[in-house]
Structure formats: C-alpha cells, structure tokens
Amino acid sequence: MDNAVESLAGLSVTNGWASSAPNLQRNLGILSSEEIGLAMMLLREGQKHLFDHWPEPGVDDKRKKGFFDQVAQLNANYPGGLASYIQNARKLLADSKAGKNPYDGFTPSVPTGEVLTFGNDNFMMLEEAGVREARRAAFVLVAGGLGERLGYKGIKLALPSETTTGRCFLQHYIESILALQEASCRLVQGQCEAEIPLVIMTSDDTHESTLLLLESNYYFGMKTTQVKLIKQEKVACLTDNDARFALDLNDKYKIQTKPHGHGDVHALLYSSGLLNSWQSAGLKWVLFFQDTNGLLFKAIPASLGVSSTKGYHVNSLAVPRKAKEAMGGITKLTHTDGSEIVTNVEYNQLDPLLRATGHADGDVNCETGFSPFPGNINQLILDLGPYIKELSKTQGAIAEFVNPKYKDSTKTSFKSSTRLECMMQDYPKSLPPSAKVGFSVMDKWLAYAPVKNKPEDASKVPKGNPYHSATSGEMAIYKANCLILRKAGVHIADPVTDIFNGQEVELWPCITWSPKWTSTFRDVKRKVGECCSISQRSSMIINGQNIFLDGLSLDGALVVNANDQAEVKVTGYVQNKGWALEHVDYKDISIPEETRIRGFKVCKIEQLEINYADPGKFCFKS
Numbered sequence: 001m002d003n004a005v006e007s008l009a010g011l012s013v014t015n016g017w018a019s020s021a022p023n024l025q026r027n028l029g030i031l032s033s034e035e036i037g038l039a040m041m042l043l044r045e046g047q048k049h050l051f052d053h054w055p056e057p058g059v060d061d062k063r064k065k066g067f068f069d070q071v072a073q074l075n076a077n078y079p080g081g082l083a084s085y086i087q088n089a090r091k092l093l094a095d096s097k098a099g100k101n102p103y104d105g106f107t108p109s110v111p112t113g114e115v116l117t118f119g120n121d122n123f124m125m126l127e128e129a130g131v132r133e134a135r136r137a138a139f140v141l142v143a144g145g146l147g148e149r150l151g152y153k154g155i156k157l158a159l160p161s162e163t164t165t166g167r168c169f170l171q172h173y174i175e176s177i178l179a180l181q182e183a184s185c186r187l188v189q190g191q192c193e194a195e196i197p198l199v200i201m202t203s204d205d206t207h208e209s210t211l212l213l214l215e216s217n218y219y220f221g222m223k224t225t226q227v228k229l230i231k232q233e234k235v236a237c238l239t240d241n242d243a244r245f246a247l248d249l250n251d252k253y254k255i256q257t258k259p260h261g262h263g264d265v266h267a268l269l270y271s272s273g274l275l276n277s278w279q280s281a282g283l284k285w286v287l288f289f290q291d292t293n294g295l296l297f298k299a300i301p302a303s304l305g306v307s308s309t310k311g312y313h314v315n316s317l318a319v320p321r322k323a324k325e326a327m328g329g330i331t332k333l334t335h336t337d338g339s340e341i342v343t344n345v346e347y348n349q350l351d352p353l354l355r356a357t358g359h360a361d362g363d364v365n366c367e368t369g370f371s372p373f374p375g376n377i378n379q380l381i382l383d384l385g386p387y388i389k390e391l392s393k394t395q396g397a398i399a400e401f402v403n404p405k406y407k408d409s410t411k412t413s414f415k416s417s418t419r420l421e422c423m424m425q426d427y428p429k430s431l432p433p434s435a436k437v438g439f440s441v442m443d444k445w446l447a448y449a450p451v452k453n454k455p456e457d458a459s460k461v462p463k464g465n466p467y468h469s470a471t472s473g474e475m476a477i478y479k480a481n482c483l484i485l486r487k488a489g490v491h492i493a494d495p496v497t498d499i500f501n502g503q504e505v506e507l508w509p510c511i512t513w514s515p516k517w518t519s520t521f522r523d524v525k526r527k528v529g530e531c532c533s534i535s536q537r538s539s540m541i542i543n544g545q546n547i548f549l550d551g552l553s554l555d556g557a558l559v560v561n562a563n564d565q566a567e568v569k570v571t572g573y574v575q576n577k578g579w580a581l582e583h584v585d586y587k588d589i590s591i592p593e594e595t596r597i598r599g600f601k602v603c604k605i606e607q608l609e610i611n612y613a614d615p616g617k618f619c620f621k622s
C-alpha cells in the first residue's frame with residue numbers, strides 16, 4: 001500500500017471529495033482509512049462508475065470490502081500502482097486511437113548476429129564454453145500462458161513432448177538442466193556442487209497444475225529447493241479510451257482481469273529477491289525460455305557459449321523465419337536521432353512497420369525463401385550483473401502495449417474489454433547504447449519446434465510454413481535426433497511423408513534419448529562408433545548416460561536402459577516388427593486429448609528391450 005494511496009492527513013471524509021460518487025459517499029462509514037485512500041485514488045483517476053450500483057450501507061457490505069481487497073491487490077501488483085496503470089493505459093489508448101506507429105522515427109534494417117552451423121568446430125567450441133558456464137546459470141521458464149491457440153485443457157508443460165517415451169515438456173526441461181549441471185561439473189576441475197536453479201513463472205491459470213505435476217513426479221529428479229514458482233497476477237480490464245475499468249459480468253463487486261503477458265517475469269524476478277541471491281552465490285547468467293519447445297536444449301550450450309565468448313549482456317536465440325510466421329523478427333532500428341537498437345519487433349507489428357518505411361510488400365520472404373529478419377524464439381540469455389543494474393532502475397517494468405479490438409472506425413468503443421500487455425523480449429528496448437546486445441541464429445530443425453496451434457488451425461497454415469502443432473513438434477524431435485546422428489556418422493534412411501490431422505509431415509525414424517545421454521554434439525560423436533545404420537521404420541530409445549552404439553544395424557524397435565554406473569556397448573543386427581504410428585482423428589473424443597491432438601498413436605508391436613541395472617562394463621551383441 002505504499003504507492004498511489006492518498007494520505008488522509010488533513011482531509012475530512014465529509015469535505016465532499018466523494019460527492020461525484022454519491023453511492024460511494026454514503027458508504028464511507030463502513031470503509032477503513034486504507035480503503036478510503038484507494039477510493040480517493042479511483043475517483044481521481046476517473047473510476048467513479050465502479051460505485052454507481054452500490055446500495056445503502058448494510059447491504060452487501062462484505063462484498064464491498066471484497067471489492068477493495070481486489071483493488072488493493074491490483075494496486076500493489078503494478079509498479080507505480082493502479083494510478084500509473086490507468087495513466088499509462090490512457091496514453092497508449094490515445095496513441096492506438098490516433099493510429100500512432102510505436103516505431104515512429106525508426107527505420108528497420110536487417111541486423112547481423114552470430115550465425116552458427118551445427119556440428120562444425122566453432123559450434124563444438126561454443127558448446128564446450130557453454131557447458132562450462134552452465135554451472136553459473138539460472139533458468140527461468142515462463143509458463144503462465146493458457147495456450148488458447150492450442151485449445152488443450154491441461155497445462156502445456158504436462159503434454160508429452162513426444163510419445164515414444166511420453167516424457168512431458170517439464171520432465172524434459174528438468175532432466176536437460178540436470179544433465180547440463182552434471183556435464184558442467186564434470187568439465188571443471190576439482191569440487192563442483194553446482195545446483196542450477198529453475199524458476200517457473202505461473203499464473204492463476206497454471207499454478208496449481210504446475211505444482212501438482214512437480215509434486216506428483218518428485219520434481220522429476222530435481223531437488224525441491226532448486227525449483228521456485230513465482231506467480232504472475234492479472235491486470236484490470238479497460239472498457240473505453242478513458243481507461244475506465246470493466247466490472248466482472250457475473251460479479252459487480254469485482255473488476256474484470258486478464259493476463260498482462262510474459263513481460264511480468266522481470267518485475268517478479270526483481271521483487272522476489274532471487275536475482276541478488278543468485279549474484280551472491282556467484283551466478284552469472286539467466287536463461288529465459290518458453291513452455292513447449294522440445295528442441296531448445298539442443299541449442300542452449302552453444303548459445304550460452306556465444307554469450308560468454310562475446311561478453312553479451314543480452315543474447316536472443318533466433319532461427320530463420322518464414323514471412324508472416326507467428327514469431328517476432330529480430331530487427332535493427334535506427335532512429336532519426338542516429339541511435340540504434342537491435343530488438344524483437346513482434347509478428348503483428350513487423351508488416352505495418354515495413355510498409356510504413358518504404359517496403360511496399362511488407363513482411364515477405366526474400367530470395368532465400370525466408371524473411372530477411374531472423375525469427376525470435378524467445379530464448380534470452382542475460383548477463384546477471386548488468387540485468388540487476390538495469391532492474392534496480394526500472395524495478396522490472398517493461399514497455400507495454402495495448403491491442404483493443406474496436407467496434408467501428410470511430411475507434412470509440414471496443415468489441416470486448418482490453419488491457420495493457422508486456423513481453424519479456426522487450427527488455428533490451430530500455431537499455432543504454434553501451435549495452436552489448438546480440439543474437440545467435442541456429443538452424444530451425446535444431447532449435448525450434450513449439451506446440452501452439454490446434455489441429456484445425458495448423459492444417460490451414462499456408463504450405464511451406466510451419467504448423468507449430470503437437471504433430472509437428474513431435475516429428476521435429478525425431479528429425480533433429482536423426483540429423484544429429486547422421487552428422488555423427490550413423491547411416492539413417494531418408495524420411496517418408498505422411499499426413500496426420502491434415503498436416504503433411506516428414507516421418508523420420510522415431511529416435512529419442514534421455515537428456516543425460518548427451519548435452520553436446522561432441523558427446524554424441526564420442527558415443528557413436530563406426531558403421532551404424534537405422535532403417536526408416538525403426539524406433540530407438542536410449543535411456544542412460546554411458547550407452548555406446550558401435551556397429552549397430554537396426555531395423556525395428558530397440559530400447560536400451562542403463563544405470564549411470566553401467567557402461568554398455570550395443571552392437572550387431574537388431575530386427576523385429578517394431579513400432580507403427582496409427583492414425584487417429586483429433587475429433588475422436590474416445591481418444592485421450594494429448595494423443596488425438598497429434599493425430600497418431602504409437603503401436604508397440606515388437607521390440608528388443610535391454611536393461612542394465614547394475615554397475616559394470618557390458619557389451620550387447622544381437
């Protein structure tokens with residue numbers, strides 16, 4: 001209650017300040033001094049309509065108090081309080097009504113960044129540098145989004161990233177962080193007891209389910225003390241250009257609220273005190289990532305290596321972007337005053353910005369078949385020191401925007417209430433020109449395959465553009481694993497194409513491995529020997545740290561499970577009926593939702609499964 005609440009000193013509640021809201025005025029006697037302070041602020045900020053329906057004292061008094069509880073919470077959750085929120089909203093709504101371009105005065109151009117080529121010497125050098133640094137990193141997963149475009153009923157973190165093992169996104173992320181932690185400690189000489197912290201930003205929509213998922217799976221092997229959940233709160237909805245708050249349609253003592261966006265993560269990290277505690281513990285890097293990208297950890301070691309070797313304060317991961325693809329473009333913006341920034345321009349703003357600055361065709365592909373602007377995958381790596389310095393100035397407040405859907409061209413009323421929003425990737429926008437801001441571009445097959453779109457929408461994506469569906473997200477994992485093994489010398493048959501839920505995809509052998517098998521390409525090369533081959537209809541799960549493939553020829557399904565102390569060499573010819581993908585329709589509600597949204601289920605017809613539960617050195621020859 002320290003901001004935006006009027007001091008009552010010298011003010012009498014009978015002096016008429018509430019006369020513009022007679023129904024509130026009649027109820028002043030039931031309110032505490034704190035509540036009166038909030039009421040004054042609301043009237044001063046043009047919100048008297050909130051009290052128009054208030055009955056006489058004695059009627060609904062509890063609910064009136066409840067109203068102020070919510071106002072107090074909304075006030076405390078926004079940097080500068082509700083008065084700042086309303087003032088910011090009025091300004092942004094006026095700009096929006098006037099059709100003001102948020103990038104007025106800026107000319108966009110294509111920036112240059114680090115372009116990485118998977119598997120070459122530079123890539124492997126960067127991966128090693130990144131793994132070395134990982135023990136000084138903290139990971140922050142933003143997972144407060146409802147995932148409306150996917151339409152899945154549960155939280156997205158609980159969705160299987162792929163169905164051969166059923167490993168869900170959260171399990172995959174946690175195991176990948178633990179694998180990096182171990183690999184990092186192995187690289188440095190002497191004692192290393194690093195425990196990489198993981199923070200998960202949740203919201204009311206995802207908090208309970210995320211906690212339940214963690215608790216019912218023993219935090220997927222992570223220490224409970226390593227994981228922290230921070231919950232973002234929603235912000236007040238606005239009904240008109242004067243930023244008057246919307247009341248909840250079902251409860252007139254409640255202000256309608258909606259999510260404020262992933263940009264909240266900065267303010268929450270700042271206010272949680274975690275950043276300072278990480279700094280005191282000697283950490284150097286903060287890595288932000290999103291809820292459904294099964295490939296991401298293949299790109300993390302090398303990109304952290306870029307941050308450390310280049311000394312970047314901010315490093316955004318990017319992949320080649322198809323024009324109009326729903327990912328922001330990394331853009332160099334040059335102001336008329338000569339200043340420059342390299343930042344994300346969100347996908348809905350890139351096209352108008354380009355058109356307004358002399359590119360008549362807007363957001364289109366160039367001769368490479370891709371947009372010239374690299375696509376932001378919202379994986380940011382920040383240097384903790386400069387990050388804390390910047391946040392102590394801003395308290396983590398991030399530039400906001402508003403996106404009202406107007407009823408008509410007069411732009412005076414909205415189709416439904418709107419609110420201010422903010423994005424985590426806008427953090428660099430407020431940095432001084434001296435900040436070292438860069439980005440790293442990787443192959444899309446290696447780094448980016450999110451699960452965002454429901455089948456019916458994915459099937460309508462223009463040919464050649466990515467589906468970003470549960471189907472494509474899973475297929476991308478098999479493809480990436482195959483391409484990595486190919487690069488390491490394994491002979492892998494070409495994929496076939498198939499159609500699931502109306503989406504044509506490449507079907508590669510279904511190969512997966514637990515994150516502890518390998519964190520880097522050098523490690524893959526070390527674990528894959530001569531003359532291995534895998535046929536197109538094959539599936540393979542490698543589940544263990546010290547499993548080596550040497551002279552293996554696979555035509556069917558193979559599962560290898562080995563304890564960390566078991567060193568297992570797998571060789572010889574394995575052939576069986578294997579596993580098949582059976583088509584299912586997303587409309588068939590007799591099938592579990594997480595299966596039908598990908599359009600297939602795995603039928604495990606026949607497989608060879610070998611298990612090593614004891615320590616020792618083993619060779620399996622089929």
Ligand SMILES: O=c1ccn([C@@H]2O[C@H](COP(=O)(O)OP(=O)(O)O[C@H]3O[C@H](CO)[C@H](O)[C@H](O)[C@H]3O)[C@@H](O)[C@H]2O)c(=O)[nH]1
Nearest residue numbers: 142143144145259260261262290291327328376377378450
């Ligand atoms: O209030 C929110 C909204 C979203 N999220 C989380 O933020 C992440 C991203 O949300 P969306 O998937 O809805 O994001 P968009 O697809 O709209 O876009 C974002 O991700 C894209 C890449 O996936 C591009 O990088 C784009 O520039 C960036 O804004 C998810 O993990 C989501 O759970 C929150 O934590 N809180």
